[in-house]
Amino acid sequence: MLISVITPCYRSRADYLDEAYRSLCDQLLPAGWEWEWLIQGDGDDPVPLPPEALSDPRVKLAYSPHGGPGTARNVALERSSGTLIRNLDSDDVLTPRALADSIRILTTHPNVGWTTCRALDLMPDGSLVGFDSDPAEGQIQKGQIYDWWQASKFLLKVHPTTICIRRDLLIAMGGWMALPSAEDTGMLLAVSTISRGWFISSVGLHYRKHPEQLTAGTQYEVDRSARVRLLVQRVHALEAMTRIPDLRIPASDEVPNFAPGC
DSSP states (O other), X not given: OEEEEEEEESSOOXXXXXXXXXXXXXXXXXXXXXXXXXEEEXXXXXXXXXXHHHTOTTEEEXXXXXXXXXXXXXXXXXXXXXXXXXXXXTTOEEOTTHHHHHHHHHHHOTTEEEEEEEEEEEOXXXXXXXXXXXXXXXXXXXXXXXXXXXXXXXXXSSOGGGOEEEHHHHHHTTSSOOOSSOHHHHHHHHHHHHSEEEEXXXXXXXEEOOTXXXXXXXXXXXXXXXXXXXXXXXXXXXXXXXXXXXXXXXXXXXXXXXXXXX
C-alpha cells in the first residue's frame, strides 16, 4: 500500500527541504506500507533537493508553470499513485509516526475521509511552541470545522497543512482551491462539509515559522476579506447540495477585518 506525500516548491530553501526529506526517511510505517514524495516545482527555478533525495526512487520531482501552491499541489495530485494523500509544505517537518497515525485511522474507520493532527510551531531558534485550543482526539462530524471556523472569527481550530485524505475524496472535491493562499483552508472546509474527519492528538508536524513564509506577508492580510467570503460561499453551496441545515453566508459588512491566520 502506498501513501503519497505532496509538496509544492517555489523558491524553497535547500536546508528546509533536506529536513523535510529526512523526516520522511524517519517514518515508522505499518507493515506493507510505503511512501512516495511528489515534489512539484512551481515555476522554472530549480528545486534544491539534497543528493540523497535526488537518487531516491521514492522521490518524484517535476515542474509546472508558476501558478501558486494550489495549482502545484493539484498537478502533483494527478501524478500520485497512493490511496492516501498527505500534505507536506517544503519548510515543515513530519514527526516519525505522522504517516502511520493517519494510516491507522483511515484503515480502521471506513466512515472517516480525512485526518488532521496536532502541530507545533517550529520557531527560528529551534524551539517548539504548542497551542491551547486543540480539540480532543476523535471523530470530527460533518460541518464541525466550519462551525469552529465561523465561531472563532474565521480562525481554524485544526491546522489545515496537517491533512491526510483519501485520494478519491480529494479528487471528487477538485483538489486544492486555486487561491494564492489559504488553498489548504479552502480544501479542508470543503471536504469537512461532506465527510467526517478525525483529529489525532499526538504531534504529527513541526510547522516552521520564518519571515519568508507566505502567511507572514502583508498581501496575505490585504486579500483576506475577499478570500474568506469565497470560502464561506463554497461551504454554503456544498451544504445546500448535501442538505446540511443551518449554515448561512455572513453579510459583507459582517466580515470586514480579521486577525492574522486564516
